[in-house]
Amino acid sequence: MMPRNISPLLGILLLLSLAQTSSAAERPNIVIILADDLGYGSLNSYGADEGLVRTPNIDRLANEGRRFTDANTPSSVCSPTRYGLLTGRYDWRTDQKHGVINTVDPLHIETTRPTIASVLKSVGYRTAAIGKWHLGYGTTRADFTKPLTPGPLDIGFNYHFAVPQNHGDASGVYVRNREVVGLRSNQVVPVGKSPYGRDYLGIDAPQRVDENVMDTLTTDAIGWLEEQPDEAPFFLYFAPVAIHFPYTPSDRTKGTSGTGLYGDWIHELDVSVGRILDTLDRLQVTDETLIIFTSDNGGVLTTEGIRPEAEAYRAGLRCNGDWRGRKHSIYQGGFRVPFLVRWPGHVPSESVCDETINLVDMFATVAAVIDHPTGSDKEVAEDSANVLPAMLGASPKKPLRSSMIVHSPNGNYAIRRGPWKYIEGKPSPNLKKVPRRDELGAQLYNLQDDPSEQHNILMEHPEITKSLAALLDKHRTSGRSN
Template sequence: MKVSSIGMASLILPGCMGASKLPAKDTLAKKPNIIFIMADDMGYGDLGCYNKNSKIPTPNMDAMAAGGIRFTDAHSPSAVCTPTRYGVLTGRYCWRSRLKRGVLNGYSPALIDTQRMTVASLLKEQGYATACIGKWHLGLGSDKKTDFSKRLTPGPNDLGFDYFYGIPASLDMTPYCYVENDRVVDEPTLTIEAGKANEDGWWRKGAIAPGFKHIEVLPHLTKKAVDYIGGHVRKSPDKPFFMYFPLPAPHCPIAPADFVRGRSKAGGYGDYVFEVDWTVGQVVKALQRNGLADNTLIIVTSDNGCPGRTKIDRAHSSIVKLYGHNPSGALRGIKADVWDGGHREPFIARWPGKIPAGTVSDELVCLTDLMATCAAIVGAKLPDDAGEDSYNILPVLFDQERSEPIREAVVHHSSSGVFCIRQGKWKLILGRGSGGFSKPKVIKPKPGEPEGQLYNMEEDLAESKNLWSEHPGIVERLTNLLEKYKQQGYSRPI
């Protein structure tokens, strides 16, 4: 595992200098605020700090990386959004739930069992105020089809969040409306036609609330998040808060606000990523303005890879053809794929005085690790039936000496349910093809051909040389480890 510190003082945000390697125990006595910002469909190669050839300016996220730590081998637990959101909040792989493939829609019932511990309920027990602002996409209510004229329970408030404000699912999924706690703000009583290419940026036909405009959603949610921070300081200045801020962008519809139009060289999609960066900047400024920046752990990541669509052409990877920008960078694959372009994510964390500025880590981590890490921050012990696939990554954040990797392995999962396991440099895929959006999705092996895929990720980041036939021992070992994780119901030490 390699960890390096980079001298980028000119880009470091205020308050990021002087971090120590091993914070004393008493420095964690005052519980930090925790903000987890998760973009929707933002690619590994979109950020300038990850891709020198990116055609999208991302000054705020780049500055966060300069002032904190940037992971180069962080992964979402799934290559699509609902399963990743489940994993982030529960610390458990979603394929252990009823959702084995694909995603929920805007009318789906709640996915997370209200008896299951979430990051929010864990931190609430530890005295935190908890809020979720943004895209939910984990189901609302208990009916087969959610009735938005009724109370939307179970929902975020039943899973540990004191406050929720956001949209039910993806911004291209009906119904188009805002939900506050367990009620819609305005009922979706109108109907909108499907969005059109090069006009609206692709959304589905269906129910919409009066006054709801797709282009206004990200700025509106950003204001809600900023207002929450300020309001919390006024009402409960001595109480720490946890804010889960899942953004609706840059997922379809490609709907950048007017004030960011033309700010990138990657069309509407690039402008939308620039708007995501603006949102990150607004949150950081709110922390600084309210005197909270030095005692806040802020994490920025994405829920899965980017499909590479544009406002002009909805075809996968059309952005590469039209603008010469590859959201996956040097990785193979896109959103939904089992290849790394589907689930390797930008992952940046900043915590002044705790995380050494300008650190870059190649430690293998997963977004499910949020729960165990939060538990470690507050000194809580996870019960055996919570965070089954979550590891504490604080030793990496604090740049502590380690003789072994944090994780034994990470399990990847494509949109169609193809399994993959990564341990060290070896990546095993149980099947041929992408398992997602890229073609071919499935390859049926001919007699004598390898049944799956095995890659050495240290030597072959592009996953171009299948070593399945050359290393049968590694194939067997990783296959057995994956099966063990499936059968025993957990992957972390218990």
């Protein structure tokens, strides 16, 4: 009850203040877990045989939340998807028309561009980016012997602990906030070659032990969660290095799957997710937390030879399910990924959604969760659609996104509208050496009738081809698609 001696104006201000406090208190904690190279068919909830791999912790999200069957990445490779997820903008709108960010490349996200983290931070969230970063540091070639600025702390994150690029990357070290962990000097030291056969950068600091990286990242994320105050919501962007090559399961998971190292590495990811979920339970914040689990692109598919992926394939695991293609390709196996959402009391449990969504939609969707409109007339989240209704179980009368552009690392574009997928079939003009030439050439598929993209019907539907090609050009030249 309001005191009798309070002035009417002060009373109104107090009520407004209480309303704002109540609104802030109702905002959920948000956790986005972005696995690396985890294909559509790699989880039991997406059809993987339990005799080959077991993913009970990740599948808990499917049982307690919503499983999407048509979730896609904007790119079929790592860093472009990460840029798109955090900014709500297709990465090919930047100067990165093909390929990925290298270990020593500068920060890829402009410090003036809003991100999910900066928007959430502006309304009182505590924010952290823990895990694989792969979006660069600094303004020129990154110098790991000096403060790595600008970086994640300059685009909305309060805290950062990361593998700079990839699991097994040339840095060989961890970064915390703006500095290499344990940096001893600015001298180059001999530390051998990375698992990719390239020389390490020789940073004079403790080197990562590949078998321990997942445990180290997960433990750091748990520690950060435990430190968060009750009065402020938190946003954790957790990006495990699993299941990216090299496949280095810990002693805890090595030998536990029916597919060798590849399946063991999936188990390592599942253990990590289980630890995060258990922490939320222990902290008694599960009911107040929206959690999204997904992957940055499809899985690496190799069917012959001695590589762990081929061993898993011969054992029967189809890492990308029945979709054609793989990581790096222009076909669905490169883009279609697992996508699980849990938010108790809001997202229906044990439910399935067939709505077409894209990871670039996370910006507008998170903004909708906190009732923070993005505005279509600004250079903010230009390609992001609000898919919150699909997460909450609504049945929209029309698709939440009318079309979607995907892009492979050789610069090849494709656009989807309804069941139709048009592949432009042209590589980036700046690419001197063009990989995956077998995917070039214009193509048209009806994914409803031909989900495995086996029959190019371009010549049979010239009007649809013309319409999709024109729409692709329109979105590219207009600067936004939503």
